[in-house]
Amino acid sequence: MRFFIDTANPEDIRKANDIGVICGVTTNPSLIAKEGRDFKEVISEITKIIDGPISGEVAATTVDAQEMITEGREIAKIHPNMVVKIPMTLEGLKAVKVLSSEQIETNVTLIFTANQALLAARAGATYVSPFLGRLDDISTTGVALIEKIVQIFRIHQIKAQIICASVRSPIHVMDCACAGADIATVPYKVIEQMVTHPLTNQGIEKFRIDYEKIFNK
Numbered sequence: 470m471r472f473f474i475d476t477a478n479p480e481d482i483r484k485a486n487d488i489g490v491i492c493g494v495t496t497n498p499s500l501i502a503k504e505g506r507d508f509k510e511v512i513s514e515i516t517k518i519i520d521g522p523i524s525g526e527v528a529a530t531t532v533d534a535q536e537m538i539t540e541g542r543e544i545a546k547i548h549p550n551m552v553v554k555i556p557m558t559l560e561g562l563k564a565v566k567v568l569s570s571e572q573i574e575t576n577v578t579l580i581f582t583a584n585q586a587l588l589a590a591r592a593g594a595t596y597v598s599p600f601l602g603r604l605d606d607i608s609t610t611g612v613a614l615i616e617k618i619v620q621i622f623r624i625h626q627i628k629a630q631i632i633c634a635s636v637r638s639p640i641h642v643m644d645c646a647c648a649g650a651d652i653a654t655v656p657y658k659v660i661e662q663m664v665t666h667p668l669t670n671q672g673i674e675k676f677r678i679d680y681e682k683i684f685n686k
């Protein structure tokens with residue numbers, strides 16, 4: 470399983486890129502809004518930090534396929550690494566069909582059922598993004614959806630890659646890896662949580678104390 474970072478914050482992307490663990494970025498309208506700057510400006514900055522797929526979503530107000538197609542083409546022009554993120558609707562699928570026929574990569578977002586993932590893949594999506602955490606939020610088991618999509622894509626040899634989205638904790642990450650997902654897109658905070666362990670910190674401290682007892686006195 471590979472890692473993308475789920476943020477539009479250039480500083481967090483830089484930090485995650487520096488430790489060599491991520492190979493792509495996902496953004497969404499809420500994450501872009503958090504940066505408080507123009508979409509193209511933020512996305513262009515991100516393309517300079519990381520050399521890998523960068524998902525930029527069509528505007529949150531766009532619901533019509535033709536508008537999504539027009540916007541998608543504009544997003545794709547920003548940089549060759551751009552992936553156009555499209556919401557899982559009938560209009561969204563129409564847009565995915567057209568964009569993928571133009572060799573523009575797409576990421577179908579807001580997927581909450583295996584049927585949605587299957588349809589998105591059949592429409593030509595490069596990536597499908599099932600949302601784990603938001604399912605957990607409503608007292609359903611998010612990881613069960615990931616397992617089901619992995620199973621269906623294997624049985625039917627579907628090439629679309631599964632990005633586990635709405636990942637909120639290291640346990641989510643482990644669950645996605647065990648389920649056989651292609652990618653987990655994780656916030657920087659979760660990457661930090663995955664790195665740290667109290668026994669690692671205690672071990673470092675003990676090594677320091679033992680070493681200094683002999684060599685620094």
Ligand code: E4P
Nearest residue numbers: 475495497598603634635636
């Ligand atoms: C990524 O593609 C999604 O937009 C993101 O993971 C959503 O996460 P959230 O449910 O924590 O907002």
